[in-house]
Amino acid sequence: MLHRKLGEISIDRIVETDSADFNAREFFPRTTAEEWEPHLSWLSRKGLHAESGNLNFVMQSFLVRTRRHTIVVDTCVGDHKPRARPFWNMTSSGAYLRRLTEAGVRPEQVDYVMCTHMHTDHVGWNTRLENGRWVPTFPNARYVMSGKELAYWQELHKTTPQNQIADSVQPIVDAGKALLVKNDHALDDEVWLESSPGHTPDHVSVRLASRGAQAVITGDLIHSPVQCAEYDWVARPDSHPDLARKTRKAFLERCSETNMLVCATHFPSPSFGHVVADGKAFRFVYEGE
Numbered sequence: 001m002l003h004r005k006l007g008e009i010s011i012d013r014i015v016e017t018d019s020a021d022f023n024a025r026e027f028f029p030r031t032t033a034e035e036w037e038p039h040l041s042w043l044s045r046k047g048l049h050a051e052s053g054n055l056n057f058v059m060q061s062f063l064v065r066t067r068r069h070t071i072v073v074d075t076c077v078g079d080h081k082p083r084a085r086p087f088w089n090m091t092s093s094g095a096y097l098r099r100l101t102e103a104g105v106r107p108e109q110v111d112y113v114m115c116t117h118m119h120t121d122h123v124g125w126n127t128r129l130e131n132g133r134w135v136p137t138f139p140n141a142r143y144v145m146s147g148k149e150l151a152y153w154q155e156l157h158k159t160t161p162q163n164q165i166a167d168s169v170q171p172i173v174d175a176g177k178a179l180l181v182k183n184d185h186a187l188d189d190e191v192w193l194e195s196s197p198g199h200t201p202d203h204v205s206v207r208l209a210s211r212g213a214q215a216v217i218t219g220d221l222i223h224s225p226v227q228c229a230e231y232d233w234v235a236r237p238d239s240h241p242d243l244a245r246k247t248r249k250a251f252l253e254r255c256s257e258t259n260m261l262v263c264a265t266h267f268p269s270p271s272f273g274h275v276v277a278d279g280k281a282f283r284f285v286y287e288g289e
Contacts (some may be wrong), residue, residue: 001270001288002103006261007210010189011087012063012103013271016076016096016125022055024048026225028233039226046268046286047225055224057266059121061096062217064208066190069111072100072138073206073217074265075168078124082163085282088120096125097137110138112179112187115145115198116219116265118153119237122251123168143172144193147180149202196221198244198253199237205251215261222248223266228275229284252282 002134004011025031040048049056055098064071076096083089097107116122126143127134136143150169157165172178185205186192192202199220206217221244222228223235231248238244255262257274264271 001272002234004261004263004272004287006208006215007213008067008092008257009208009215010063011208011215011263011272012065013058013269014061014063014072014076014096014099014103015269016059016061016099017087018058018060018269019049019056020059021049021052024053024055027055029236030234031230035230039229043226056268057223058268058271059087059232060265060271061100061125061148062206062263063100063105064191064206064217065105065140066188066210068188069191070105070109071114071187071191072110072141073114074116074122074219075113075125075137077121078127078168080129081124081167083120097128107138108139108140113138113141113143114191115143115149116205116217117149117203118145118164118169119220120164121217123164126168127171134167136172136177138177141177142179143171143177143200144179144181144185144187145172145182146183146193146202146204148183149200149204150178150180152201196242196247198242198247199235213261214258215250215263216255217263218251218265220265221251222264223283225264225267228252228284229278231281256282 001283002013059076063071077088079091125137128137153165183195183202192207194207196203196205205219208215232245234241252275256277262273273284275282
């Protein structure tokens with residue numbers, strides 16, 4: 001499933017890659033083999049590669065079209081960019097922009113790009129390489145960024161250079177395209193940011209509402225369906241683990257008590273689903289199951 005309607009809002013998954021292969025124990029470094037054992041059978045259907053046993057993460061954007069705006073939420077890894085992970089380094093397929101066009105939108109038609117945070121796999125297509133320069137991929141868009149999140153990364157970049165800041169964030173700021181906001185900023189009554197800190201200092205999720213229906217685009221407040229069952233499991237990239245746990249548990253509780261559509265940024269296809277209570281924990285029910 002690549003397309004979903006939410007009231008009068010249209011949501012499309014723009015998939016860059018669907019087979020990013022992460023070692024499960026390295027990604028959740030505080031876990032043991034014994035802790036994984038109860039989850040292996042059901043995760044093998046949604047979340048783990050059958051052969052390697054590694055986590056399967058989708059790299060994708062959500063294209064949101066409302067009555068007023070065309071919006072891209074997060075922009076994946078990008079092409080032609082030096083990255084530490086071999087399967088992200090200097091990619092050049094162009095698949096992402098082709099899939100955006102296939103969904104019926106050209107880059108110049110996008111009004112807003114909304115950044116949940118500034119990790120490598122969420123800002124890459126903010127820019128593209130043109131005549132040796134990084135220029136905004138979406139030339140007519142405002143890039144909505146938490147001012148607090150940007151300040152954190154800019155300060156870190158001074159002492160520990162961050163490739164994604166240099167090639168995918170700072171060029172947006174320099175081009176005057178960044179719209180720096182607080183973590184509760186609303187475009188209107190259909191699209192707004194919701195604070196979900198812990199993964200990064202001012203991580204946000206994106207909330208959607210139309211005709212009584214509600215949805216949330218998670219960003220990285222949760223990475224894998226296993227964290228519904230084990231919401232205390234800390235992902236290696238979480239900068240503030242205790243806060244990330246608290247945020248994740250509150251998110252799962254809230255979603256399980258409503259009919260909130262969850263657009264889970266890194267969950268395997270179809271990525272759309274709902275959180276339901278399961279004893280003292282939760283589980284993720286994919287749409288179509």
